[in-house]
Amino acid sequence: MPYFIDVILPVPLDKEFTYSINKNEAAFLKPGMRVAVQFGKTKVYAALVSKIHQNPPQIYEAKEIEHILDESPIVTDSQLELWSWIAQYYMCTRGEVMRAALPSAFLLESETIIFKNEQTKVNESVLKDDEFMIYEALQHQSLLRIQEVMNIVSKKNVLPVIKRLLEKDVITVQEEIYEQYKPKLVRYVKLHSNYSEEGALRLLLDSMTRAPKQREALMQLFMLQANSNKPVKVEELVKKSNSSSAVIRTLIDKNILLEYNLQTDRVQYEGEQKVETKELNTYQNKALDEINDSFLEKEVCLLHGVTSSGKTEIYVQLIEKTIQEEKQVLYLLPEIALTTQLIARLQEYFGEKLTVYHSKYSVNERVEAWNNVKNKKNKAQIIIGARSAIFLPFVDLGLVIVDEEHESTFKQYDPAPRYHARDTAIVLAKMFSAKVLLGSATPALETYYNAKSEKYGLVELTRRFGNVLMPEINLVDIKTKYKKREMTGHFSDTLLEGIQHALKEGEQVILFQNRRGYSPVVECNTCGHSPQCPNCDVSLTFHSHRNQLRCHYCGYTIAMLQQCMACGSSELSTKGFGTEQIEKELEELFPEHTIGRMDQDTTRGKHGYERIINRFENGEIDILVGTQMLSKGLDFRNVSLVGIMNADNLLNFPDFRAHERSFQLMQQVSGRAGRTQKRGKVLIQTYNPFHQILQQVSVNDYLGMYKDQIEERHQYKYPPFFRIVKITGKHKDYNKVNDAMNWLVKSLRNVFAENVLGPEFPPISRIRNQYHKNILIKIPQKQSLAKTKEVIKRIHNSFKSIKEFSGVRIIINVDNY
CATH class of the missing domain: 3.40.1440.60 (PriA, 3(prime) DNA-binding domain)
Known part of the structure; x- marks a missing residue:
């Protein structure tokens, strides 16, 4: 059978x-x-x-x-x-x-191994130069890997060469599968059993008078073993005895020491679990009781607590309770930058029960975290991570905390699966009958709507911890300031006075500008031409520290131009400003103070975030300039002033969530100010201080913003009243993408009528030499989601069978917001 x-x-x-x-x-x-x-x-x-x-x-x-x-x-x-x-x-x-x-x-994939074909006699004269180089290399070694072939012919794409050699029967290829994960082995040593008796040992030490270094290493080994019963690492022994690994190797070769390896985890927690959980204040206790009551009836609860109200301490209490029940906890954060600060706080409470999982970890570290969670090891009781942590093999999940649940970084945009970690976490929790706590000072409209319509529990925390006042938020009208000539570079006199006062008091300042680089546009003063990316429909951003122009969409770079590409004029000026320009201006205005910058350019690498955050926390940086990374729940004790350099470029964005996002971002950035006894101050520079959203930000009016936005959403048929599926077509040929999307929209309109919008080219319609065109499908609440998707799939399948549209890539993004 x-x-x-x-x-x-x-x-x-x-x-x-x-x-x-x-x-x-x-x-x-x-x-x-x-x-x-x-x-x-x-x-x-x-x-x-x-x-x-x-x-x-x-x-x-x-x-x-x-x-x-x-x-x-x-x-x-x-x-x-x-x-x-x-x-x-x-x-x-x-x-x-x-x-x-x-x-x-x-995800083991195979690697192509190349061998010489022993069966055929090769006529070397018919081989091209690159073919001959590979053939000659195979005379000296039995096999070649793809990477070695690349090095030999100095090319990245070597497949055509290999193909030609296969056609000429010069080589044969074979696929070899290999394991990428290698366990970490640590070398240990112990005394050989021949010397376990005291007499033999004394003789050995007497015979070593002419080898003082070897004798010293042995003496150190005895001392290390006497002090603790732990096995002794080779590395530790070398360090303690001031010798070298060659000395230890000699002792091993003489059969005096025995060497052995033990497998260890790459991620170890070295510190002590030393802090008792903090006493909660009256408001936190009340909120905690309400959350527990809500969990008796509902699976999901929203904790709407103002910035610095002590939400983390409530999470700690809930985590403690879940661990006592011997269940696992998943703590999701929107940004890796946040994990570095939070890990330190949680490790003080829970020590080594914590495992971290995110994309900056190496392949091997992630495998170890995965295995620890699956085997329900002691060190993986609490898992803290960015959105990919929802994929871990939980065995007995008891609680999921989604902190800063409104953040757009919980949504995966490319590549597929284009999932939303918050929504997926709720489904994951349901499988384990676990509870979900969503925490935010500015909840997403959909979440707040679900809480208001009693689908989720709702707990409000309206007081800051320690009764600290909410920061005072002032709007600075830079239109008037420019007219009155009260601007220095991009700083109004009000903001400069605020910075000077804070620095004089020995306090720190955060400045927010949601654009990295020095300047987004370089323009010729003579003819108005500005350098564009050859692959995308965007102008190149100037980065001064590398003196280059860079595209933020495809990574294309060129050196900064000395003269205009169109007319040859050398009069080039920069328009607009990014974090780099703010940093440069600050260095000139405050030469005696340390300026730091936190954006994608300065936080590359595994510990990039950690270094900047630690320096700022330790007071080594006086003014920190950054992009939206700064807004996400970081806790700095000594910041008294937050400045938002330009609020308008957040508001004027072609997206139905622009106003909600701007409110959340400004409110979150403001929340970094005055988190201890002294009241913080926030200055928002804008050309339009009477804008509704800015007025609501200045008085912390989340409810007012919610009512306005939910009314608009209802009127224009947007979430949470309608679901949205976005379909994007991509191709390098403009006409092909146009025709394909027109065909698709007609087919969809036959079924969904006026609920189909588009097709439209987005504001940036060409990225990486591919034209994009979008269709939006709005799905009313009463319409079956499953059947709608079936129809979309069916139309997509018939689209794929049309020959003239071959090559047009269709991307379907459900809940694309």
Whole structure:
């Protein structure tokens, strides 16, 4: 009787594939294990078993699997269930979800190995130069890998050369699958058993009078072992005995010491768990009781607490309670920058029970975190991470906390799956019957609407911790200031006075400008031409520290121009300003103070965020300039002034959420000021101080903003009253994308009538040489979401079968906001 398995492959195909296995393999395999399978002519993938059965495929002959890669499942049943939900809800494939969910070390792909063909005699004269170089290299070594071939011919794309050599029968190729994850082994030493008796040991030490360094190393080994019963690391012994690893190697070679390796985790927590959880104040206690009451009836609760009201302390109490019940906690944050500050705080309470998981961790570190969560290890009781942490293999989840739940960074835009971590976390929690707490000072409109309509619980926390007053927020009219000549560079006299006063008092300042680089536009004063990106419809941004013009969409760079490309004039000026320009102006205005900058350019690398945040917390930086990274829940004790350099470029954005987002961003940035006894101050520079949103920000009127925006959403049929699916077409040919999207919109209008908007080109219609065109489908509340998606899928499938539209890539983004 034949046996078969269905597998999920990490490729964007909509169906699972069936492979054949023998009886023993069928008895051993379980869903969630990986097997190496051949897919296509040569490619070998690590596929995930989803089902074991005895039904042969109807259309094709099932291939046999290559081999089994795991001894036990690496993916749990609840994960497979979540993947299916994500694939179905966000209209993508399980293969795409698998690629996003698994650490890349688990997605073994094969590597092409090149051998010399021993069967044929090669006529060297017919080989081209690059072919001959590879052929000659194979005379000296038995095999070559792709990377080595690249180095030999100094080219990135070597496939054409390999193809030509294959046609001439000079080489043969083979696919080799390899494991990327390597456990970390630490070298330890101990005394050889020959010297365990005192007499033998004394003789040994007497014989070592002429080798003082070796003798010293031995003496240190005894001392280390006497002080603690822990095994002794080679590295530690070298350090303590002031010797070198060569000395230790000699002792090992002489069979005096025995060397052995132990596997250890890469991420270790070194500190002590030393802090008792803080006493909550009356308001926090009341909020905590309300949350617990709400959890008795509802699965999800929204904690709407003003900035610096002590939400984290409430989270700590809830985490403690969940851990006592021996359940796991997932703590989601919108930004990696936030995790660095929060880890330090939570580790003081929970010590090594904390595991961190985000994209700046190395492949190996992520695999270790994954295994610790799956095995419910002590060190993985609390998992703190950015959005990808929802994919971890939880075994017994008890609580999910989504902090700053309004943040747009919880939404994944590219590549698929285009999921929203907050919404997915609610589904994940439901699978484990866990509770979800959403926390924010400025909740997303949809969340607040759900809370108001009693779908979620709602708990309000309106007082700052320690009864600190909310910051005083003033609007500065820079239109008038420019007319009165009261501006210095991009600083109004009011803002400069505020900065001077704060620095004089020994306090710190945060300045917010949501644009990195020095200047977004370089313009010729003679003819008005400005350098554009050749691949995208945007002007190049000037970055002064590297003296280059850079595109923020595709990464294209050129050196800063000395003269205009159009007319040759050398009179070039910069328009607009970014964080770099603010930093430069501050250095001239306050030369005796330290200025720091926090944006994508300064926070590259694993510890980029940590370095800047720690320096600012330790008072090494007086003024910190930054983009929206600064707004996300960071807690600085000594900041008394926050300045928003230009509020208008946030408000005038072509998006239905622009006003809500601007309010949230400004309110959050303002919340960084005055978090201790002294009342903080916020100055917002704007050309339009009478704008409704700015007025609401200045008096912390979230409810007023909510009422205005929800009324507008209702009137214009936007979420939370209508769901939105955005369909984007991409192609390098403008006409092709135009025709394709026109065909698609007609087909969709036949079904959804006036609820289809577009097709429209977005404000930046060409990115990386691809034209984009969008269609929006609005889905009313009473309309079945599942059936709507079925229709969209059906139309998409018939679109794919039209030959003239081949090559037009269609991207479907559900809940694209």
